[in-house]
Amino acid sequence: MSTAESTVPVTVLTGFLGSGKTTLLNRILSENHGKRIAVIENEFGEIGVDNDLVLGAEEEIFEMNNGCICCTVRGDLIRILGNLMKRRDKFDHIMIETTGMADPGPVAQTFFMDDEMRESLNLDGVVTLVDAKHVLLHIDDSDEVKEQIAFADVILLNKTDLVTPEALDQLEARIHSMNPAARIFRTQNSVVDMNNVLDIGGFDLDRALEVDPKFMEPEYPFEWSGLFEFQPGDYRIVLKRGPDPAMAMNFRFAAESTESGMRDTVEKAVLVFSGDEVDLQPGAVLEPGEQLSQINLEGDKLEYVLRVPTAGSYVLFTEHHPDEFEAYVCDSDGNHIEAMFSREYKPDHEHDEEVSSVGINTPGDLDLEKFQAWLRELLANQGPDIFRMKGVLSFAGEEERYVFQGVHMLFDGRSDRPWREGERANSLIFIGRNLDRDVLNAGFNACLI
Amino acid sequence: MLGRPKRDIALIRQVKEWAYDCLPIAADATVRVMELECREPSCPPLETVIAAMEEGKPTRQWKFHKPMPEITQSDIAERATKEPDAGS
Numbered sequence: 001m002s003t004a005e006s007t008v009p010v011t012v013l014t015g016f017l018g019s020g021k022t023t024l025l026n027r028i029l030s031e032n033h034g035k036r037i038a039v040i041e042n043e044f045g046e047i048g049v050d051n052d053l054v055l056g057a058e059e060e061i062f063e064m065n066n067g068c069i070c071c072t073v074r075g076d077l078i079r080i081l082g083n084l085m086k087r088r089d090k091f092d093h094i095m096i097e098t099t100g101m102a103d104p105g106p107v108a109q110t111f112f113m114d115d116e117m118r119e120s121l122n123l124d125g126v127v128t129l130v131d132a133k134h135v136l137l138h139i140d141d142s143d144e145v146k147e148q149i150a151f152a153d154v155i156l157l158n159k160t161d162l163v164t165p166e167a168l169d170q171l172e173a174r175i176h177s178m179n180p181a182a183r184i185f186r187t188q189n190s191v192v193d194m195n196n197v198l199d200i201g202g203f204d205l206d207r208a209l210e211v212d213p214k215f216m217e218p219e220y221p222f223e224w225s226g227l228f229e230f231q232p233g234d235y236r237i238v239l240k241r242g243p244d245p246a247m248a249m250n251f252r253f254a255a256e257s258t259e260s261g262m263r264d265t266v267e268k269a270v271l272v273f274s275g276d277e278v279d280l281q282p283g284a285v286l287e288p289g290e291q292l293s294q295i296n297l298e299g300d301k302l303e304y305v306l307r308v309p310t311a312g313s314y315v316l317f318t319e320h321h322p323d324e325f326e327a328y329v330c331d332s333d334g335n336h337i338e339a340m341f342s343r344e345y346k347p348d349h350e351h352d353e354e355v356s357s358v359g360i361n362t363p364g365d366l367d368l369e370k371f372q373a374w375l376r377e378l379l380a381n382q383g384p385d386i387f388r389m390k391g392v393l394s395f396a397g398e399e400e401r402y403v404f405q406g407v408h409m410l411f412d413g414r415s416d417r418p419w420r421e422g423e424r425a426n427s428l429i430f431i432g433r434n435l436d437r438d439v440l441n442a443g444f445n446a447c448l449i
Numbered sequence: 450m451l452g453r454p455k456r457d458i459a460l461i462r463q464v465k466e467w468a469y470d471c472l473p474i475a476a477d478a479t480v481r482v483m484e485l486e487c488r489e490p491s492c493p494p495l496e497t498v499i500a501a502m503e504e505g506k507p508t509r510q511w512k513f514h515k516p517m518p519e520i521t522q523s524d525i526a527e528r529a530t531k532e533p534d535a536g537s
Contacts, residue, residue: 075502079479114481115456 007122008085009199010094010111014104014148015129016138020158021097024129024190024197028095029054033194038091040080042099053091055080073110078117085120093198094121103144104128104151105387105408112410125202128152128182129190132171133162139174146355149175150387150431152182153202160186178355179431181390220266221273222317226339227254227262228329230308234285235331237316239295239302242325247318248277249293251286251306254313259341262315269317280304288314297325355387357431358440364448365396366426371447375411378443383409385435391428394419396449456484457518464520468499471526472511478503484517499525501533509533 015021028037038053057076077096084094098107104126111123128148138145149155155175160168172184183200185192228235237249250272254261268290277294280286285305286293295304306329308314321344322328329337371393379386390405393413404413430440464482468474479502484495495516502508512534513520 075479075500075508078481079502079504082479113483115483116458116461116481118456119458 007118007120008088008092008094009124010096010121011124011198011200012096012098012104012107012126013129014098014102014126014151015156016131016135016145016148018134019129019131020156020187020190021129024156024192025095025097027190028194028197031194033198035093035194035198036091037198038084038094039097040077040084040094041097042102055084057096073113074106077107077110078114081117081121088120093124103147105147108151108388108407109410112407112412123202124198125153125200126151127154127156127197127200129156129158130175132157132159132168132186136167136171146178146433147387149182150179150355152179154196154200155179155182155184156190156192156197157184157186158190159188161188178357180357180359181388181429181431220345221270222248222250222319223321223345224342225262225266225269225315225317225345226322226329226342227257227259227313227315228337228339229257229312230306230314230337231311232308233332235306235308235329235337236303237306237327237329239297239304239322239325239327241297241299241302242320244320244324245298246279246294246296247320247325248273249286249295249319250291250317251288251293252290252315252317253288254315257313257340261313262341262343265315265317269315273317273319354433355431356433356435357429358435358437359427359429360391360441360444361425361427362445362448363394363425365394365424366447367449368395368397371395374443374447378440379406379409379411382432382434386430386432388432389428389430391426392416393426393428394424460517464497464499464517464525467520467522467525468501468511471522471529472499472501473529474501474509475503482517508535510535 013021013024025039025041029039036053038055040055040057042057057074057080081094084091096107098104108123108126111117111121128151130145130149135145157168157172157175163171168186172186175182175184183196185196250269252265252269252272254265272290272292275290275292277292279294279296281296282299282302282304284293284295285307287307288309293304296302302325306314306316316329316339318327329339331337386406386408388405388407389411391403393402393404395402398415399418400415401417401419402413403416404411406412426444428444461482465480468480468482469476474480481500481502483498483500485498497513497515497517497520499511499513500508501510510533511525511528513524515524
């Protein structure tokens with residue numbers, strides 16, 4: 001990207017009809033934040049503020065297709081922005097509003113594709129508005145909603161006054177699992193601090209990491225584990241009905257009663273969770289080992305037996321968090337036993353098989369040629385499914401960090417600052433459809449020297 | 450290094466000027482010059498595309514099977530009398 005100082009930042013605003021885009025635009029234009037904003041709206045006249053920097057656009061998709069690369073750009077925007085830039089001294093920031101059903105891809109690609117545009121403009125970020133009350137009606141069926149969420153740097157969960165706190169929590173968790181790199185704000189009437197919408201540096205990977213340092217962590221098939229010290233005998237896990245009719249569990253030995261003792265069992269547990277489950281009914285016995293038990297959680301007296309053969313340390317892995325079922329462990333007298341150590345894991349989201357994200361976070365240096373070849377192949381085959389990607393890469397023989405980002409088949413990057421002592425590592429994220437975590441990881445790792 | 454090479458804007462502007470001069474493009478039309486990479490065996494590795502966008506009309510494209518620095522004014526002038534490659 002061209003250096004920020006000499007280019008005009010552009011924000012792309014997306015969201016369904018009724019999500020509050022017009023309200024937000026009106027606020028941005030009338031609030032006193034010291035920035036002069038030019039707006040390109042998809043339906044001229046919607047915005048109430050009188051302003052000669054408000055322009056209308058008619059979406060014109062222009063497909064660049066030479067058989068190898070298929071890239072769609074907004075022809076009308078290229079034209080309008082070209083004209084707007086003749087009045088460059090009159091504004092500090094440009095906002096482009098896309099139509100409700102729009103795929104933000106073509107707009108973002110327009111900025112990647114066009115060299116002349118990149119000389120004078122930089123894409124600051126994609127801001128997506130979501131109507132918290134109505135989005136659940138669309139989120140499962142609508143590709144457009146998923147794309148708008150997947151492309152976003154900032155998501156405004158709007159109309160929160162119309163939704164219960166529990167529903168909001170669930171919605172936010174769902175959206176976060178689709179796009180963990182986006183910052184989510186809860187808003188009413190599109191009221192939001194302008195600093196969260198303008199100059200957000202949406203393509204700055206460091207900022208994304210600030211939001212949720214865990215987003216680069218690998219995802220696990222379980223949400224909780226607890227380490228217990230048991231004597232020989234029968235213990236019980238007691239649960240209440242919760243959000244799921246059944247849940248997978250693994251009960252196993254640990255080498256010692258320490259945090260690292262529990263950590264050492266995680267890898268094996270991941271393997272167990274990828275295997276076949278054995279269905280168990282209340283009252284059934286779990287013995288420590290490699291069995292993945294699917295415990296039934298319908299009915300009233302939900303108790304399962306943990307049969308302990310010898311005194312020692314044991315770890316229980318649960319697919320969902322025990323709190324969701326008010327679960328606890330007790331001995332044969334009914335005394336509650338607390339886990340000595342417990343840990344929560346970033347859940348492997350079950351809902352969006354379609355849109356998901358894959359984060360890769362590994363040390364090591366990349367072989368430039370191998371990586372280029374791998375990335376080219378990946379984008380050629382899966383370009384349309386990869387909405388966005390961004391990363392910081394460590395190349396063998398390079399003293400500087402390499403920062404890159406991409407939209408579909410287009411990517412761009414540059415050398416950033418020199419690596420600091422002990423900092424060298426690769427962090428990248430792919431947000432898209434039908435992403436195979438294992439294949440992506442394997443392919444990437446094969447590029448390390 | 451990875452990624453798109455820093456483009457010579459002066460070169461883009463020169464090709465654009467030739468396009469306005471030689472091709473049937475209105476003076477107020479927006480013209481874009483882009484270089485595309487191709488990995489298929491039958492294609493040359495780099496192609497240059499000149500696209501003309503005029504309000505109310507479909508976008509027209511002229512494709513050249515060579516990288517941008519190799520385009521000459523006569524390459525473009527030659528195409529003036531022929532149909533564009535695409536009138537999407």
